[in-house]
Amino acid sequence: MKKIMLFGRVAAGKTTLTQALRGEEIKYYKTQYVNYLDTVIDTPGEYTERRETSGALALYAYESDIVGLVLSANEPYSIFSPCLTSMVNREAIGIVTGIDKPDANVERVTNWLRLAGCKKIFPVSSITGEGIAELAAYLQDDTPPKKKNPIKTATKRTAKQKKTKEKQSASGELATWLL
Ligand SMILES: Nc1nc2c(ncn2[C@@H]2O[C@H](COP(=O)(O)OP(=O)(O)OP(=O)(O)O)[C@@H](O)[C@H]2O)c(=O)[nH]1
Ligand SMILES: [Mg+2]
Numbered sequence: 001m002k003k004i005m006l007f008g009r010v011a012a013g014k015t016t017l018t019q020a021l022r023g024e025e026i027k028y029y030k031t032q033y034v035n036y037l038d039t040v041i042d043t044p045g046e047y048t049e050r051r052e053t054s055g056a057l058a059l060y061a062y063e064s065d066i067v068g069l070v071l072s073a074n075e076p077y078s079i080f081s082p083c084l085t086s087m088v089n090r091e092a093i094g095i096v097t098g099i100d101k102p103d104a105n106v107e108r109v110t111n112w113l114r115l116a117g118c119k120k121i122f123p124v125s126s127i128t129g130e131g132i133a134e135l136a137a138y139l140q141d142d143t144p145p146k147k148k149n150p151i152k153t154a155t156k157r158t159a160k161q162k163k164t165k166e167k168q169s170a171s172g173e174l175a176t177w178l179l
Contacts, residue, residue: 001039002139005061006095008070009079010045013097013126017070018042020126021136034060039139049079066139067092069116073104073123078112085117094118095135100125 006014018040019026034056035042041064047053061067067090069080085092094113099106106123113121122138124131 002065002142003039003041003063004066004068004093004139005041005057005064005090006043006068006070007048007057008045008072008097009049012045012070012072012075014042014045014070016126017095017097017124020124020129020132021139026126036060036063061088061090064090066090068095069093069113069118070095070097071109071113072096072098072101073106073109074098074101075109075112078109078116080112080116082115083117092116092118093138094121096121096123098125098127099123099130100128 006017008014015029015031015035016026018024018035018037021040022037031042031044033044034047041060043057043060047057067085067088069084069092071078071080071094073096094110094116096106096109096113098104110121110123120138122131122135124135126132
C-alpha cells in the first residue's frame, strides 16, 4: 500500500479522512503534530497554512509515496496556488472532502485542485463513507507511478530541436535557391 501524506488547511477534514481510510471510529481530534501512521501521514492544518512550518512538511513528504492535497467541498477559496504540484517530486492527488455538506460545490473545488496540478481527484465524504473505497483501492494499488526521466526527456527535446533547425535551414536554402 502506498503511503499518503495529507496537506490542507485547518478543518479541511484530513484527520477524519485518515480515520475513515483506516476504518476507525470517526471522532474529532485536533491534530497537534505531524502524525506518522503506517499508511497515512496526517498533518496539522497550521503547517500547510504557515510559511514557517510548511518547509517541515516538504521534508516529511520524502517519507511518502503520494501527496494528497485536501480541500473541503464547501471551501470559499483555495489555499493551493496554480501549478503547485510542479514543485512536488511525488505523485500528487486531489481529495475533495465533505461532499455530503449541504453547501458543497464539488465542481468548483475540483477545478481548483486541477489548477493546482492534480490529475486524479477523489471526491469523498468521511462521514457517509462515499468515495472512501475508491481512494483506498487507489492507494492499495502498488504499481509504482510513472516517473519522468529528466535526462531522457531533455535528450528527446534536444533531438527534436535539432530536427526543427535542420528543417528550417533546409527550407531557408530552398528559398534562397528559388530566389
Ligand atoms: N459533513 C462532513 N464533515 C466532515 C467531513 N470530514 C471532516 N468533517 C468535519 O470537519 C471538522 C474538521 O475535521 P478534521 O478532520 O479534524 O480536520 P483537519 O483537516 O484534520 O483539521 P486540523 O487537524 O485542524 O488540521 C470535524 O468536525 C469533522 O467532523 C466530511 O466528509 N463530511
Ligand atoms: Mg487534523
